[in-house]
Amino acid sequence: MNYKLNQGENTETKGTLRAAFAKILPLMFAERKNMILACIAILINSGLTLVGPIIVGHTIDTYIRTGDYNGIVVFSVILLGIYLITFGAGYIQTTVMGGVGRRVLFNLRNEIFTKLSELPLAFFNANKSGDLISRINNDTDKLNQFFAQALMQFIGNIFVIIGAGIFLLALNVKLGIGALLPALGILIVTQLISPWIERTNLKSLRTLGSMSGEIQESLANFKVIVAFNRLDYFRNKFAEVNAKNFSASISAGLANNIFTPLYGFASNLAQMIVLSYGIYLIGTGQLTVGLLISFLLYVNNFYMPLRQIASIWSTFQLALASLDRISEVLALENTMEVLPHTEEPTHAKGVLEFANVSFAYENGKEVLRHTNIVLEKGKTYALVGPTGGGKTTTASLMARLYDPTEGTVLLNGRDIRTYTPQERSQKIGFILQEPTLFRGTVRDNLVYGSTEYASATNEDLMDILQEAGLGHLLERFDQGLATPVGTSSDSMSLGQRQLVAFIRAVLRKPELLILDEATANIDTVTEQLLEEVLKKLPSTTTRVIIAHRLNTIEEADEIFFINEGGVTSAGSMDHAVEMLLHGSRTS
Ligand SMILES: Nc1ncnc2c1ncn2[C@@H]1O[C@H](COP(=O)(O)OP(=O)(O)OP(=O)(O)O)[C@@H](O)[C@H]1O
Ligand SMILES: [Mg+2]
Structure with missing residues (x-):
């Protein structure tokens, strides 16, 4: 068995991800109660977010246009209540998932370390301990961040997007389709560039790992380095891996951040379509002002989480790359297992x-x-x-x-x-x-x-x-x-x-x-x-x-x-x- 872990330029993921999910799923399963609680909180949160625009539209059409100020006050109070509940639910979700993330991190680190302790000497000959440390520390932390922050936001945002999409189409089909068209474009672009983003992230993590390896080696040999006056040599070597990590993380940053402006653009485009087409519809009496405002708010509700998902996506990509590196370790088998002992020794030729x-x-x-x-x-x-x-x-x-x-x-x-x-x-x-x-x-x-x-x-x-x-x-x-x-x-x-x-x-x-x-x-x-x-x-x-x-x-x-x-x-x-x-x- 080859014990050398992948850390070079080779950025092909090794298909160990499925095995990795098999490791992660039990950890998540153990957290199911907390995750369900967080899910409920985020669903309440998203559900209320979706009710907001329709209330606003209704208030405008029924009360503002008729000058009924009591009605306005009542609905303002209802809105305030909704926002307060949203805040509470959001807080619960964040705290619960923070705990889940930390526990997953804890268990994962334990699992990796246990795995390491089971591996034969040949494994440690083949790998730098710095890179292993990086896998135990950095990579697990990337997963923690994903669990603590990204996962529930992701679920909540998906819910809001679907909800907003349904409201848009239900309020007015033609206007709805117009509002959703830019999203379709985004979907296609995302599909196209995702593999590239995944690759750059994996590369960035790997350079981080080899940098840790270099640091560890220099520190371990520091006496010799000083004795032979080779500080320059190690400085240069470090500068090299540091530069590699720098450029890899720059590419990763570029890749990860491409979505934010892209989604902003799509959102603006959608608002423009809704506004121009909506005003035309009002002119022909097919739409009310209140409904148009509801519509604009839903467009916002639809595109804003999309933009958030884009940034969560980079956390997700990082987590996937980390998971890949972690799973590489977890997938290793100890080839020095104890064999079952069946037959009795024949004639022992000595000790x-x-x-x-x-x-x-x-x-x-x-x-x-x-x-x-x-x-x-x-x-x-x-x-x-x-x-x-x-x-x-x-x-x-x-x-x-x-x-x-x-x-x-x-x-x-x-x-x-x-x-x-x-x-x-x-x-x-x-x-x-x-x-x-x-x-x-x-x-x-x-x-x-x-x-x-x-x-x-x-x-x-x-x-x-x-x-x-x-x-x-x-x-x-x-x-x-x-x-x-x-x-x-x-x-x-x-x-x-x-x-x-x-x-x-x-x-x-x-x-x-x-x-x-x-x-x-x-x-x-x-x-x-x-x-x-x-x-x-x-x-x-x-x-x-x-x-x-x-x-x-x-x-x-x-x-x-x-x-x-x-x-x-x-x-x-x-x-x-x-x-x-x-x-x-x-x-
Ligand atoms: N961990 C290792 N990985 C790869 N090659 C190794 C490793 N350890 C030793 N070797 C190689 O195996 C060969 C035998 O090494 P070994 O350490 O057994 O020699 P030795 O007879 O004990 O030498 P010495 O007298 O210096 O202690 C050498 O060519 C060495 O380079
Ligand atoms: Mg020897």
Whole structure:
């Protein structure tokens, strides 16, 4: 599955919209009571708006022309009442829908984030987090605006338009048709230019997304940028995406605003037709002055919401484009699902086995080709090879951070894909080359994800650590378990971070412990401590150690040499050194 989200110049919508509506509809369904309430309010509002003109016309014809001032006062009071109710209904509609919009926004953000948390590593490799943030923040907010403001206005306006249209035709068919003709023209023009408007809006949102991506990348790498004095480079790159976003949003603005003047023109045209034709009809006695004024008011009632719809339309188009980007994320499927486990393992060839495993990163070259490895229980394995040879990749496949493109990884004789993530993480401990810690304390990071240790008191935890031979490692932290941890290497040295990751993995007594360069940043004394801890692990623990330094792999039972798609058993340490030297000469 291709996990790369669409964000380039390609503005073709991907037909995921239907799927998106399927996601949105339940959210709207949950709000049905509020939406019905808002609908009733807006219908009252629109209905009263439609009664206004006929009352005005009636007042003119029956009272003003006869000079009956009492009647005028009565009808003025009725009109005032109508306007007050309209105001109240409008207020109810706005508040209710504001709440609906915010809740939809809340739920949608939750859904996207949940979806993101289910996606495999390959997805995050393929997409910039800035663009993802933009989808979660900006795009959902565009939808919120649509729900909070546009949707009910849209419904209300449609109602008024239809109502006004009916009144126009009912009061006088010929005059009515004349008044509605310009609207027909507008309809045709709108149909013609809508696709263009949709495209420009989508493009504008996408440039916004890639701008966020650029900002995120610059901020994440700011130290390097300063260290290499490449501020100009990032400034230029930013200026470029900013300019792209600028021109895209200008086009979007032009496209979105074309309707307002167009509809104004149509409205004026209609008034002109009604006025000239209406005066002619009055002259021939087919129409009264009051009716003509009612008519003009209805023309206004018809075209004004049309103009509003035009501006709502741009919110709607933006919301559609946003929905498209959101649905792209929601439509992604996790290809790393847990497979159903049916047959019992036949004969487990050791703890972990690569059976004919091939692997390539998306759009990358093949890192492993038809590889077969067996890791036996309780043994120590070393993976060596030149930089970029595929050691980390091999280890990642062992822990199912990725699935092989071909072949199977077996854990205890069972396809590793049939284990749940919890089962897997209990059996396999992986200390990454770049340790990932969470903001909090050393303790928080140690008990992370463990129901067993989370409830332990600090004293209990210290006892557990001592028992596992890990206690003295905590001396490397000035406040012990309470030492604060940041998310980047600002607060702690890389060696310290790897120590935390190391203790975290060993504490769980995994069946298979994988260390990726875990000792590269640790001083020799601490390194020796670590080696002792490794030796103290239960004899059933299988260890896979990736190290450039040869002394750390001396005691391995078997050494695998990994390079250019191949995993070969190096046999002896001397042979491994020879292969390394040879390998580095040829690559
Ligand atoms: N996320 C990724 N996306 C695409 N290609 C990748 C990714 N990670 C690694 N690669 C490529 O896969 C190959 C193997 O990388 P890997 O990280 O496994 O090497 P390594 O042996 O661990 O190197 P080192 O000794 O530097 O840690 C390299 O060519 C690398 O460019
Ligand atoms: Mg590596």
